Amino acid sequence: MSHASRTQVAIVGGGPAGLMLSQLLHLSGIDSIVLDNRTAPTIEGTHRAGILEADSVRLLVDAGADRVLREGHRHDGISLRFAGVSHRIDFADLAGSSCWLYPQTEVFADLHRLRTATGGDLRYGIADTAVSGLGVADDTERPRIRYADTDGRSHEIVADLVVGADGSRSMCRHLVEGAERFQREYPFAWFGVLVETPPNAPELVYTRSEAGFALVSQRTETVQRLYFQCDPAERVEDWSDDRIRETLQTRVAGEDGFRLHEGPVLERSVLPFRSFVQSPMRHGRLLLAGDAAHTVPPTGAKGLNLALADVRILAETVERALLKDDADALAEYTDRALARVWRAQHFSYWMTTLLHRPPRGDQAGGFDERRQLGELASIVASRAGSTYLAEGYTGRTPS
Ligand SMILES: Cc1cc2nc3c(=O)[nH]c(=O)nc-3n(C[C@H](O)[C@H](O)[C@H](O)COP(=O)(O)OP(=O)(O)OC[C@H]3O[C@@H](n4cnc5c(N)ncnc54)[C@H](O)[C@@H]3O)c2cc1C
Secondary structure (H helix, E strand, O other): OOEEEEEEEEEEOOOHHHHHHHHHHHHOOOOEEEEEOOOHHHHHOOOOOOEEEHHHHHHHHHHOOOHHHHHOEEEOEEEEEEOOEEEEEEHHHHHOOOEEEOOHHHHHHHHHHHHHHOOOEEEEOOEEEEEEOOOOOOOOOOOEEEEEOOOOOEEEEEEEEEEEOOOOOOOHHHHOOOOEEEEEEEEEEEEEEEEEOOOOOOOOEEEEEOOEEEEEOOOOOOEEEEEEEEOOOOOHHHOOHHHHHHHHHHHHOOOOOOOOOOOOEEEEEEEEEEEEEEEOOEEOOEEEOHHHOEEOOHHHOOHHHHHHHHHHHHHHHHHHHHHOOOOOHHHHHHHHHHHHHHHHHHHHHHHHHHHOOOOOOOOOHHHHHHHHHHHHHHHHHOHHHHHHHHHHHHOOOOO
8 A cells, every 4th residue: 555645846855955945945835745765864974065155055044054154164265286386266356255165964964954843744765766747748647756665665745846856866867858968978086085184274275286186175173075086997995095195195295395184094985977967957847956967077066056056946946836827937947057057067177177187098198288287377377367267166157
């Protein structure tokens, strides 16, 4: 026997996009059910993004999650490091904006706590999600979502709309018939570690070196997040703490004597990446948001910010469609969301190809390495060049 529920919006995926959407809809008086096949503690313990644009911080605060203002760290710039020298890109001066260091684990914890406190129907740890009845041929048809709960009991939810916020391995995106998929693969990945040391620098340090890219980031007063470029086929078990330390020190070394603090490596993972966009982001009564519709390489710190930006537009779209009976709302969603997505795609691709070393043996590699150095020199030598980076990174690009 199947347990039945009725809701206005069924949200597949209870990551930052799904939870934020549920909270914004709640504030507009629209009910929703959030489904996720992982447990909340698993999601909260998975380290991912760490940088929020000012717009993302504003959205969190507007939604009722303002801990970021007390416990996040405002960053007014980054260091761009190449040829062994650091150059500060001053966001506040160049773009009149800033970013916030506030890990995705905290964003999830805040939204989960908030939505629980506001009475949200959150169903984590479920299995076998299946969506049907998207109302493409018959608009009176309503979507049905079936799943099995943690005890294996089957459930069915009938909704007016279903939102696929189910991340980069989205099942929902495959329900969009005739969608176009645009993508680019990269011949490198990131090796990410958490290391127990004090912070190495007050702001993020993006490093391009002869040995490859490295990113020095922060998490807390005692734990830091560091990344270095690696081969996508790299296996974490082949990397001892000493090998990781040596690789990172080599990448950031320079004439100024900059060195990283050394400490135990608490966690390590390989993060392959690609640029991906699916269009349209809507099919009948199904709408996609966040990584389900698009992914970016992490270099420009855009993934989480784009997911939240989609949700801001989507909440308004759903409100227009369900509360104001606005027939154009759903049809306009893809174009509104993709306008920002493609700018972020360009920025992420640009930063990635600017800072990562082409693989050895790449025939054009020698040319590209020197071209990268020429481009980096132009960026730091020119206010226009630095402003372009600052605007893209903070999401403040004029429209
Ligand atoms: C491994 C990894 C590491 C990353 N690291 C960085 C980083 O270092 N820096 C950076 O800027 N960005 C990073 N990102 C990108 C950033 O984390 C994402 O852009 C962000 O999480 C997008 O949020 P989302 O809510 O769209 O998707 P997600 O956070 O992926 O949430 C989707 C949710 O849907 C659930 N789900 C999936 N399928 C189903 C299903 N069939 N039924 C029910 N639930 C389902 C998943 O369990 C998940 O909780 C990383 C992404 C990944 C995957």
